[in-house]
Amino acid sequence: MTRFTSFADLAGILANDRIARAADNEVHAATYDGAFIEHSELAKLSIMAEPEASEMPDPDMARAAVELAVGTIFDVFRGTRMEEFAQQIVWGFVNSFHMTARIAEGREDDAAKKLGELARYNDNSEIHAVEMEDTQLLCRTLQGCREALEAMRDHASQVYRVETGKPFTATRGSQVSRTSATASQIAARDFLAARNRQRNEDHAPTGPMVVVSGGQVWHDHEMLWDILDDIKARIPEMVLATTGMRKGVDAIATGWAQARKVKSIAFVPNSAHGNAAPFKRNENLVRLRPVEAIVCEGSGIQSNLAQRLRAAGVPLHVRRIADQRPAPRSSRA
Known part of the structure; x- marks a missing residue:
């Protein structure tokens, strides 16, 4: 450059x-x-x-x-x-x-x-x-x-x-643009508040919701991008919902959304709920009635989300750490 x-x-x-x-x-x-x-x-x-x-x-x-x-x-x-x-x-x-x-x-x-x-x-x-x-x-x-x-x-x-190779994610508030073709990144708090107030599309995007969650240690970008590209080909108006981690699976998915101009919403756990916050967040994600989901191996939080999604009948792609291609020596993901 x-x-x-x-x-x-x-x-x-x-x-x-x-x-x-x-x-x-x-x-x-x-x-x-x-x-x-x-x-x-x-x-x-x-x-x-x-x-x-x-x-x-x-x-x-x-x-x-x-x-x-x-x-x-x-x-x-x-x-x-x-x-x-x-x-x-x-x-x-x-x-x-x-x-x-x-x-x-x-x-x-x-x-x-x-x-x-x-x-x-x-x-x-x-x-x-x-x-x-x-x-x-x-x-x-x-x-x-x-x-x-x-x-x-x-x-x-x-x-x-x-x-x-990583998306910029602001620490506070949504990254919404009214004139730009760049994908919006929307904070869950802004999204839920906008829905409650029936505000405009900037903060409460409508469209089929696709959920992605996984551990913070993940290197296989191509695997996730291939799955997301396939979903977008079938569901062009999709909105991406992640569990808000700034490393690993969530960061890779957010980077894909920026590259593909897909609106994304980061559902970071609400610390007011203490140790139950991640599981409360999982419950709220399922309530959004996602049309498809990707859950990669991480912790008990991902296992809980996968169980909830299966129980709700959401089509689910589950990937384990062992399913990844070998990590390149220079990988920093």
């Missing part, structure tokens, strides 16, 4: 890089173009600030900057004693986009709530009309900033996945 030596090179994204990753570049370019939109000639980032003329960053420059920042960290550390730290540093870089986008989303939600309150209040005064216009501009500006941050986060997370 071509890297830039300075920000002066950003405007001249090299042709070899475009040829090598043409499909990804087309997706990312369309995503950036769709996110970095000028909703208005004016911008407003707080309720107290006056509207001002301010442009969005150039989408091509933003895309190249992400590629440069993420790729250079891996290149500088590759083959050195510090190589293992590159993954942690880049994870933090991607997560900073994620957390900043969440902050912008919170401010956008507050502005939208106020706009709704103003719209319900019957007032024909000029003061009320100006406040409505200002709040609408604030909401629109924050929406544009949030979408741009999400586009950069999704691009950075894709480079992270390609470089490490």
